[in-house]
Amino acid sequence: MKETIKWGILGAGRIAAKFAADLNKTPGCELLAVASTSLERAQEFALEYNGKHAFGSYQELFSTEIDVVYVATPHTSHKEHTLLCLNNNVGVLCEKPFAMNQGEVDEMIQLAKEKGLFLMEAMWTRFLPTTLKAQSLIAEGKIGNIKTIAADFGFKAEFDPKSRLFDPKLGGGAFLDIGIYPAFLSLLFLDYPSKILAASIFAPTNTDETTSFVYRYDNESTAVLNCTVKSNTDCEARIYGDMGSIKLNRKFHMATSLTLMDVDGNEVETFDYPRDTFGYNYEIEEVNKCIANKQTESELMPLSLSLKLIHLLDKTREAATIVY
Ligand SMILES: NC(=O)c1ccc[n+]([C@@H]2O[C@H](COP(=O)([O-])OP(=O)(O)OC[C@H]3O[C@@H](n4cnc5c(N)ncnc54)[C@H](OP(=O)(O)O)[C@@H]3O)[C@@H](O)[C@H]2O)c1
Structure with a gap:
């Protein structure tokens, strides 16, 4: 069993910073690499959150020995960036909403299953x-x-x-x-x-x-x-x-x-349940456990639950006439 899970972060925005702060407080893992569209932002991020490598492009993440990537880009990029990681044979924790609609989520799940790789939506409230x-x-x-x-x-x-x-x-x-x-x-x-x-x-x-x-x-x-x-x-x-x-x-x-x-x-x-974290440590612990045990899905936040959720979001949007 792996003792230390090596994380990569894709996108160095606001939520990535809070997530990285909690990752630093979670035992059994480390921030191996952070990738941003700006090398300078990645370097600053790595310095602040103990990242070993900083890259100015997302593709470079895959030159390292990462076990899993946290995708922290806007909703409209979740599918593209999740597929990028899976196609480079690395599992993914992808921010919520998993993607823009069920068609996109179907593609992400299909590729994860084909590749036998870990995939989970970062519905962190599930683990509180x-x-x-x-x-x-x-x-x-x-x-x-x-x-x-x-x-x-x-x-x-x-x-x-x-x-x-x-x-x-x-x-x-x-x-x-x-x-x-x-x-x-x-x-x-x-x-x-x-x-x-x-x-x-x-x-x-x-x-x-x-x-x-x-x-x-x-x-x-x-x-x-x-x-x-x-x-x-x-x-x-x-x-x-x-x-x-x-x-x-x-x-x-x-x-x-x-x-x-x-x-x-x-x-x-x-x-x-007092804590000294933002609360992302619980989902991080879950992913660490899944990766260490070579599970491709979380039992608490399985892909079937994410599929139901995106279906519910699609149908509610339809009822509210929200269109993208
Ligand atoms: N779990 C939670 O509690 C929580 C809280 C807030 C947000 N979120 C989710 O996290 C995701 C990101 O939210 P955020 O508030 O962190 O957003 P943000 O501050 O705007 O950061 C998003 C980052 O994505 C990268 N990016 C890649 N393509 C981009 C594009 N076309 N436009 C803008 N940025 C792009 C940028 O990072 P680089 O340039 O560094 O690559 C940017 O800094 C959203 O899907 C949101 O729903 C979750």
Whole structure:
């Protein structure tokens, strides 16, 4: 079994920096190489986050002995950069959303399977202790049967047509960027809905700045979800059962605590999971374990779950008339 997993990072933007900071705090791995479109940026990044090699092109990553690459480019480049790594025989952890639509995700999964290489979507919330605890409380029957989920993710961003958030050429919009978190939460706890309702407000660039969506499930439950880049919202998630509820405390996508409540909304117990990381260490540990064990998929975040997720995103976008 490999003792130290050697990581490469492709794209030296904002999330790559936070990920690299957490990688430095995660045992059993090292940052072997970082590649950027700018050699200077790669060198600065490598210096700050203990990278051994810095490259001014993505292709050069494959001249090293990396075990896995973290793809941290904009949504619209995820497919291209994942295929680049797989074609160079290196497994991939690719940022969310996995790609722009199901057709792209199908191609990525097909190549990973053909090559027998590791592939996982970086849905890091899947691995947070709060998510795992919520699942175990529900399995223990603490809130009864889930009846409805309410979750929102919103922050106020200034409109900038050239920014990743608002530029359609970079897959801009609230839904794919942050709406994915409430959508994924509902998928994880209630599975795939039988009915999807959605409506968006659009920015001048025609990307969605607010999207509200409702899912209905065959087991008589619903999810009421929202995302926006126009307002700072509570960013809470609540899973209501017929015997109690669970609150993933704000901001729910990076929660360090959750509260179990009785049927009247009184607190029963709060579970705390303090950390000195951004929270990416949990997904990094999962990838390290998979690579060390020569697994091509994570059991917690399998490709079948990513396929369901992208299908759900496609269908919700269709209902909200969000088009790229
Ligand atoms: N998991 C999370 O918590 C989280 C948080 C934020 C974002 N994300 C995801 O991470 C991805 C990147 O987001 P970010 O906020 O880090 O974006 P960002 O700051 O704009 O960084 C993206 C990087 O990708 C590279 N790149 C390659 N082609 C590009 C192009 N055509 N236009 C712009 N940049 C290009 C650039 O790096 P080089 O020039 O150095 O190669 C750029 O710095 C998105 O898909 C987003 O959904 C995830």
